[in-house]
Amino acid sequence: MRYALFLGCTVPARQMNYEQSARAVAEALDIEFVDLPFGCCGFPLEPISRVKAFAMAAHNLMRASEEHLDVVTLCSACAETLVKTQWLLSREEALLRRVNRELKKLGVEYEGEAPRVLHILRVLHDEVGVENIRRRIERPLRGLRVAVHYGCHYMRPSEAYGGFEDPERPRSLDELVEATGAESVDYPGKMDCCGGALLAMSEDVAREMAAKKLRRLSALDVDALILICPFCAIMYDRYQSLILKEGRIPVLYYTQLLGLALGLEPDALGLDLNAVSVEDLLAKVM
C-alpha cells in the first residue's frame, strides 16, 4: 500500500502529534507514505473565492496524478475539499472553465485528474481492514471507555463522497476503536460539530459549540475523546482549559490510540504534545 501523504496547513505546524502518530502507525502496518510538494487544500479560501479555492485543490490533485498515486489526508477538511473539487469540476463545466482561468497563472490546466482521495481512517478501515488491525494488536486496551467524535467533513457531503457511509450514523471509527480492545461509548451529541470552522469569524460561538460536547462528556466519565481531524483537536484539546473549569478529558487522535494498541511507545506517537495531559490514560494502558 503506497499513498501520497497530504498534510495540509494545520497538521505539520500545529498538530505534529497527529502527523507523528499517523506516520508511526503507517509504518507498523506496512503502509508507505510518499511526501509530495502539496500546499493548502483550498478550504480556508473558499469563503473568499470558491474558484480560487478549487484551483488550489485541483493543482494538488494534479501533483498526485503526475506520480500516479492515491492521496491520503489526515485532516477531514482537506479530504472533503479535494473530493468535492473533483466531483464539482466533473459536473459543472462553467466552473471548470473559471478554475482553469485561475490555473493559467501557473501555465497549467486541470483535465479532470482524479486520484482517489482517502482520509486516513478510511485507509485503516477499508484498505487495511478492521479484522487485520485486530490481529495486529499487541497491547489490547481492554477496560478503556472512550467517546468517539467523527466531526463533519469525514463523511459529508455524502453525495460527493459517493456515500461510503451513513452521513448521520457512521460506524467506521467505532469499529476501529473496538478493534483495539477499547469500548466506544454511545452518547448524546456524538455527531455534533466542533465549531472549528467558525473560530476565525466568531470565537465565542465556536467555543460554545465545542463546550456543549465537553460538558456532556465530563458527566459521562470516559477515559478519552477520540478524534480524526486537527480542527476538532484545536477545539476540544487546545481550548479545553478555557472551556471546562474543572475535570479534564484527554483528547487523542485515533492514530495515537491505535499506536498504543499496536505496542508503540508514547514518545513515538507525539503524546507529549497533547494539550490535556494523557498521564492517567497511559498509566491505565501501559
Add this chain to the structure above:
Amino acid sequence: MIVDVEEIDSRFLRRLKSEFDESYLSCFQCGVCSASCPVIEIEGRFNPRRLVKMARLGFKDRVLSSEYIWLCSMCLLCEERCPQGVRIPEVMTALRNLAVEEGYIPEPMRRIQRLLVESGRLYPIDDFTAEERAERGLPEVEAEPEFVKRLAG
C-alpha cells in the same frame, strides 16, 4: 418580513444563479435546515432558511451586508437533510464570495487571504517549527509553497 419590491435586484439574482446553480430556487421553506443547525442553538439570530429566502427574493444589499452569512459552521448537516436537494452551505459560500466582490470582507477573512498570498501557509513553518519537526524525525516541508501564494491572490 415585509417585501419591498424596490429591494429586489434582478442582476444579483442572475449572478447568484450563474455563480452557484439553480437548486436553491427549489427551496420551499420547510425549515429543516434551521431545525438541524448547530449554530442556531447558540446564536439564535443565525437562520439559514431565512437567508436562503432573502437571497431568492433578490435582496442583494440586505443579504450581502449581513454578518450572518459568515456564521455558518459548514457542518453540512442541512445539506444532507434538505428534501429539495438544496446545498445550503454552498449557497452560503456563494453569498460570501459575492459579498467579498462587493467589498464586504470581514477582517479575519482578509487576514487568511493575506497569509496565503504572503507565505503560502495559514500556519508558518518558521525556524522553530522546522527544528521541532527535525527533532521529532518528521521530514522537511516546503516553507512557502509558491503555487499557493500565486493562486491565493
